[in-house]
Amino acid sequence: MRTELFAFIFLTFFTVSCNQAQEPTQETFPVAAPEQLEPFFINAAGDTIRRVFKTDQDWKSQLNEMEYFVLREAGTERAFTGDLLDNKQKGVYTCAACGLPLFSSNAKFNSGSGWPSYYQPYDPTHIIEKTDASNGWNRVELLCARCGGHLGHVFDDGPKPTGLRYCINSVSLDFEKQ
Numbered sequence: 570m571r572t573e574l575f576a577f578i579f580l581t582f583f584t585v586s587c588n589q590a591q592e593p594t595q596e597t598f599p600v601a602a603p604e605q606l607e608p609f610f611i612n613a614a615g616d617t618i619r620r621v622f623k624t625d626q627d628w629k630s631q632l633n634e635m636e637y638f639v640l641r642e643a644g645t646e647r648a649f650t651g652d653l654l655d656n657k658q659k660g661v662y663t664c665a666a667c668g669l670p671l672f673s674s675n676a677k678f679n680s681g682s683g684w685p686s687y688y689q690p691y692d693p694t695h696i697i698e699k700t701d702a703s704n705g706w707n708r709v710e711l712l713c714a715r716c717g718g719h720l721g722h723v724f725d726d727g728p729k730p731t732g733l734r735y736c737i738n739s740v741s742l743d744f745e746k747q
């Protein structure tokens with residue numbers, strides 16, 4: 570009887586842990602060692618997205634200095650300097666490091682902040698939200714779900730319909746014209 574009870578408790582905990590592990594957003598992504606993460610995730614469209622893991626050295630040789638600073642060291646480009654800030658063409662904004670689609674031009678708006686701004690992501694599973702307590706404030710940092718690259722932050726002072734403002738570094742994005 571006792572053994573059965575223990576087995577039941579163990580199985581319950583095991584099931585709960587497994588379900589948590591399948592959550593598409595993993596707050597620990599850039600902190601956890603790559604081998605501790607699932608090598609892939611399923612996006613909202615049902616596609617399997619294989620994660621990209623590279624060494625710092627590999628990222629350094631792939632990215633230019635500014636891209637490395639923003640994407641891999643969570644830096645921020647200076648306001649009003651990004652080349653995609655005033656882009657009004659129709660298309661998709663992808664991760665500059667791994668090519669994952671991150672935002673549609675349909676969700677872009679002029680926030681006046683000096684950084685490209687969107688009111689919703691292309692696919693919510695393509696972006697990981699992480700609490701960022703650096704610089705003394707509590708902000709929500711945004712990371713690419715495939716490569717862990719730093720994108721920017723999300724704030725709750727955006728326009729309708731979501732009320733959200735995804736504030737993104739131009740340097741973290743590439744643009745694919747439709």
Ligand SMILES: [Zn+2]
Nearest residue numbers: 664667713716
């Ligand atoms: Zn990426």
